[in-house]
Amino acid sequence: MIRTAALAHVRDRRLIQTRPEGKDVFYMxxxxxxxxxxxxxxxxxxIEEELGVGLSGVAELGIFEAEAFGHGKNTPLHMTCYLADFTxxxxxxxxxxxxxxxTVSEYAxxxxxxxxxxxxFRRLHELDLIDW
Incomplete structure (x- = not known):
């Protein structure tokens, strides 16, 4: 199992995603x-390492479990996700x-x-925080 912490930062009803060097996919x-x-x-x-900023107003969004993308079949992901603003x-x-x-549809x-x-993405849309 891969345990991660992720940021759900929303700006203009869109969710930030990052693309690591050498990869084509965007991740939390x-x-x-x-x-x-x-x-x-x-x-x-x-977040300091990846985006060079601190966080404020941090609140837990929830724990999300899925298959870990890019880590082979049947590798589970346990992701604790937080809402926050940048400093x-x-x-x-x-x-x-x-x-x-x-937006959800742009990412999908x-x-x-x-x-x-x-x-x-789906959870944030359910909460009416991002656009479809």
């Missing part, structure tokens, strides 16, 4: 939880090639989508 911003770390600690560390303007740093904001129309991300 965030990453793996290191041994001894809480999901919240991992979230803060990963500054994000920039793609280090391992992140780019980030974009998507991509050639490849991460199942965990789709669960978050």
């Amino acid at each position: 911003a965030g990453g793996k939880i290191d041994p001894g770390e809480t999901p919240l600690q991992a979230l803060h560390r990963e 500054g303007e994000p920039v793609a740093t280090g391992e992140i090639a780019e980030f974009r904001y998507f 129309a991509m050639d490849q989508v991460a199942p965990g991300s789709m669960l978050v």
